[in-house]
Amino acid sequence: MHFYIINMKISNLLIQWYLSNKRNLPWRKTLDPYKIWLSEIILQQTRVDQGTAYYHKFTENFPTVFDLANATEEEVLKLWQGLGYYSRARNLHFSAKYIVNNLNGEFPSTYSEIIKLKGVGDYTASAIASICFNEATAVVDGNVYRVLARYFGISTAINSTKGIKEFKNIAQELIVAEQPGTFNQAIMEYGARVCKPQNPICDTCELNNSCVAFGKNEIQNLPFKEKKIKIKKRYFNYIVFKMPNKITVIEKRISGIWQNMYQFPLIETSKEIDIEELLSNKKFDELFQQKKINVKLFNNDLIVHKLSHQHIYTKFWVVEVDNCELDTIKWSEIGKYPVPKLVDNFLSEYKFN
DNA sequence: TACGCGTGGGC
């Protein structure tokens, strides 16, 4: 009983704090499940500062789920360009079509129906169900893991099966059934603004006298996460065709990183190569055969593009040639295609004359 | 189940 009263106090404190401290974010002006869904997908593993502009772009270009469903995947990816984790955009578009074609355009209204949408997992389904439909399903995101791990002094790994269940159960016990959406947003906002990963504001935290980690000086050690990821090194050699009349060649990636995004023809190697090695490369030879070419390396220093799980060391080779057998596009049209940041950065620096 | 999947910011 004592534990229950304490928990009630925490939940209500979080809500009271939230009501007087919440940020004025654009998706907090609506309860339209389509827009809440949009915001939640955009904010997956993404900071508010980075995602906000994309939320505006998407709600302006696609005000309703019908507009999104009627777009092409390429248009959606182009709008998503620069935000990363592009499967979010592909799944968003897929699910929009599903809602329009199979649900008569009506957004699903329960957790169990919402989670059936591709790209929507436990967190996102809980967020939408609680915010838009008052269903008492607790969200557990990075913020919630942190607040709960510290406050209750829980050292179970947050990325273990056991930890995922444990934290979900605790959050579910804490949720305020009468205002689940407000509680969910309150605990997340608290994690983002007070109980931060670095330099949390413990001194003035209203929960510090009952926070286990604070009392035991364990704030820096919680939440606990298992192991680290290994960074793989990859070596990309992009072949930038430079042909008469400002013509070039691009291709669509079919799998892995940047799936369905566009790039220049790629020769991936197991290590950095110089021009001699490029010229004797089999794929390079297939591209140009015995044609007369002029090859220039755009970047003298390797461009390192860092992703979560891999570092891509890149060279852009500009190859002048009169013609080719591949499909070509005008250089001026290249901006229409969705491209990864690595290619976008090149495009903003390189001048095709 | 463990791993693949982007980009940017903070220290």
Next chain:
DNA sequence: TGCCCAAGCGT
């Protein structure tokens, strides 16, 4: 600098 982290999900 290198590492961690950010309103996670799919397979």
